[in-house]
Amino acid sequence: MRRVVPASSKKDIGAFIDFQHDLYADDPNYVPELFIAQRDLLTPGKHPFHEHSDVQLFLAYDGDKIVGRIAAILNKNHNTFNNVNDGFFGFFDCINDAEVASMLFKEATAWLKQKGAVSIVGPTNFSTNETCGVLITGHDSPPVAMMPYNKAYYSTLLDNLNFQKKVDILAYHFGKSGYNDRVVNLQHALTERLRNRGITIRPVNKKNFNEEAAKIREVYNSAWDRNLGFVPMTKSEFDYLAKDMKMILDTDFCLVAEKDGKFIGFALAIPDINQVLIKIKRGRLLPLGLFKLLFGLKKVNGIRIITLGVIEEYRKAGIEACFYASIINAYRKKNFEYAEASWILEHNDLMNKAIQQINGVPYKRYRIFEKAI
Known part of the structure; x- marks a missing residue:
């Protein structure tokens, strides 16, 4: 029955x-x-x-x-x-x-x-x-x-x-090579132009993580507020997520744009820990899963670009391009095999075009469904 x-x-x-x-x-x-x-x-x-x-x-x-x-x-x-x-x-x-x-x-x-x-x-x-x-x-x-x-x-x-x-x-895929270097070649000029406007781009400071995370939440809730289905994260929700993220965070892939002490942009790529989780049977950390997780993280050779956003008044100033260039340089330095940029709404023309210009290949498609009740 x-x-x-x-x-x-x-x-x-x-x-x-x-x-x-x-x-x-x-x-x-x-x-x-x-x-x-x-x-x-x-x-x-x-x-x-x-x-x-x-x-x-x-x-x-x-x-x-x-x-x-x-x-x-x-x-x-x-x-x-x-x-x-x-x-x-x-x-x-x-x-x-x-x-x-x-x-x-x-x-x-x-x-x-x-x-x-x-x-x-x-x-x-x-x-x-x-x-x-x-x-x-x-x-x-x-x-x-x-x-x-x-x-x-x-x-x-x-x-x-x-x-x-x-x-x-x-979701877009980038291989070990084949991405467009134009944004990397322009990084120095773009960085100088931003600096002349009082804007700097730097890695997040893990020693002052809680204060940094609070400023990042403000950017997140502002930069993504027009996305379909968006809902601002509460302080408790963001702190909960940030605590988990901190355990796997690589500051080469966690960047903020700052002007006069105010965060105006944020980019985050995280190690593809699924390379490790796929080997942890039924998601149990005990008795051996914890060791697989701790040792496996050192061997991860891919990233997911999970978040990249700038508050509206500073968009198209070159901050997004500098974020991408910094992530590409760190990716190349670590000799990683692949990156995924996800997820991006199909009608987000600005972001889709930016990723396609650096030769990102759309390789996975997801769908959100709806029905009246």
């Missing part, structure tokens, strides 16, 4: 996380999330998202076997900021079965409708500040750090449930 039940206990949350490992057990491109990180993210009182918004997890069973999962998400900050009544879904995983998918979305939709939502959008885990989107093309390689991965049939399941495309988001 098939059924869908709410999941809220510690045991339920553990089963919710582990279902993904079982579903992808034979997929060589699947990268398990760290169990402890997923557990804290999904547990009220552990992650700051739960301080302002509501989440309900659901598990689908066929007899005693779990065959699907979904999270219904009411992101109250998103709705207030954007003046909408959206509901979201996330953490969707399912066997290739239309009935199971329908049952999961029926429960998630009913829960959201009861909360006053008039649409269901996703996947987002929990918002566009975290992993989001269904992988549409690019299933032939593992995801890089903090990017999603899913079975190729997911988009068909959603199409059959009458979901519509809301927007596509792109």
Whole structure:
């Protein structure tokens, strides 16, 4: 007998996380999330998202076997900021079965409708500040750090449930060579021009990390405020993320643009820790996963350019180009094999054009879906 039940206990949350490992057990491109990180993210009182918004997890069973999962998400900050009544879904995983998918979305939709939502959008885990989107093309390689991965049939399941495309988001690939050096060759002249305007670009100071992070949050919440689906991060949310980032941060790839002591731009690339996580069975750090993580980080030879933004009044001044040039130089110095720039909205012409000009190749496409309820 098939059924869908709410999941809220510690045991339920553990089963919710582990279902993904079982579903992808034979997929060589699947990268398990760290169990402890997923557990804290999904547990009220552990992650700051739960301080302002509501989440309900659901598990689908066929007899005693779990065959699907979904999270219904009411992101109250998103709705207030954007003046909408959206509901979201996330953490969707399912066997290739239309009935199971329908049952999961029926429960998630009913829960959201009861909360006053008039649409269901996703996947987002929990918002566009975290992993989001269904992988549409690019299933032939593992995801890089903090990017999603899913079975190729997911988009068909959603199409059959009458979901519509809301927007596509792109990931660009750079190889060891082949990128356009023009921006690097112009870096000195651009840096001088910025300096004449009182603007400097420098690595973040890890010794003064908390104060730097607070200034970066201001840039983040300002520079990305017109992105589709954007919601400002609270101080607690940003501090939570920054604490995790600090553990893997390489300051050669974490840059700020500053004028008169004020941060006006920020760029961040992180090591592709998925090279290590893919080897950690079921995301467990104990007993041997911790050693794999610590020693594996030293061998990582790829990065993900995760964030690059400038507040509006300083855009097109050359700051973005200097960020790219600095990251390319650090990438080259470390003799890395690849970089991914992600994610970029398909209609963000300025950013897409900038990446294509340095020969970034779009190689993965993700989709966010929506449906009225």
